[in-house]
Amino acid sequence: MTKIEIKPLLEAGVHFGHLTRKWNPNMSPYIFMEKNGIHLINLYKTASKLEEACQALSKIAASGRKILFVATKKQAKEIVSKSALNIKMPYITERWPGGMLTNFVTIRKAVKKMSAIDRTKEDGTFKSLSKKEKLQINRLREKLEKNLGSITEMTRLPGAIFVVDIRREHIAIREAQKLNIPIFAMVDTNCDPRDVDYPIPSNDDASKSIALILDHVSKSVQKGLSERQLLKDEEKKIEDKIKSETSLKKDVNENPSTDSETVNEEKESTEKKKRVRKSIKTKKEN
Secondary structure, rough: OOOOHHHHHHOOOEEEEEHHHOOOHHHHHEEEEOOOEEEEEEEHHHHHHHHHHHHHHHHHHHOOEEEEEOOOOOOHHHHHHHHHHHOOEEEEEEOOOOOOOOOOOHHHHHHHHHHHHHHHHHOOOOOOOOOOHHHHHHHHHHHHHHHHHHHHHOOOOOEEEOOOOOHHHHHHHHHHHOOOOOEEEOOOOOOOHOOOEEEEOOOOOOHHHHHHHHHHHHHHHHHHHHHHHHHHHHHHHHHHHHHHHHHHHHHHHHHHHHHHHHHHHHHHHHHHHHHHHHHHHHHHOO
């Protein structure tokens, strides 16, 4: 794991917290100082917590489980969606659907409904519907795509969730806590870090700060995914080797005559070698 530098964190404004009157006392271990009525976050603590979170996320990704990214605030939407798409992970950037985790079966049904509409369009049954019905189905499809389009690949509950603002996404946090899903989050000075398993003390309002943290996170997830792929490739090689060996054994068992022929040939060659050696010896003696 590469060590996280302090300078880029400082340049991105990760250290800027909220006004001192808005602070949460539980964030005091991560606060460095107060300046002009604003709390400043200790970037050494941020770096160590970010490293810890990245290592854990890499392990989850390597295990083959999905990580759900959650950010519905304006300045984080685009950054989160891009990062999640690059590493092929599910994300929520629109309104959090109530029961997304605790009532996952119903959410999956809605996703299946979306794919069922797509199938009707492909097989031609959609064309036979009336104009009004077509309009209603298209509206429903658009609504489902907007809210759930980014989680179509998530067939089971995620292995972890990554949240940008825990105060704004409090419903997602509560649902994950109920199901004991590990929570990774960017935690500002006005948040309670006790609600999160892996808090990353940082500025969750500035787009530069969000982009930098997500860059580190997505790289660690990508690393975990590549490790998993390497392991799969190695397993496949071993399987192919075993298959080839078993097929060779079968051939030998099926054709024992060929095996005995090779043995006889080897014997003959060794006998010839012996004769040649004997003749050389006798010549030397003479």
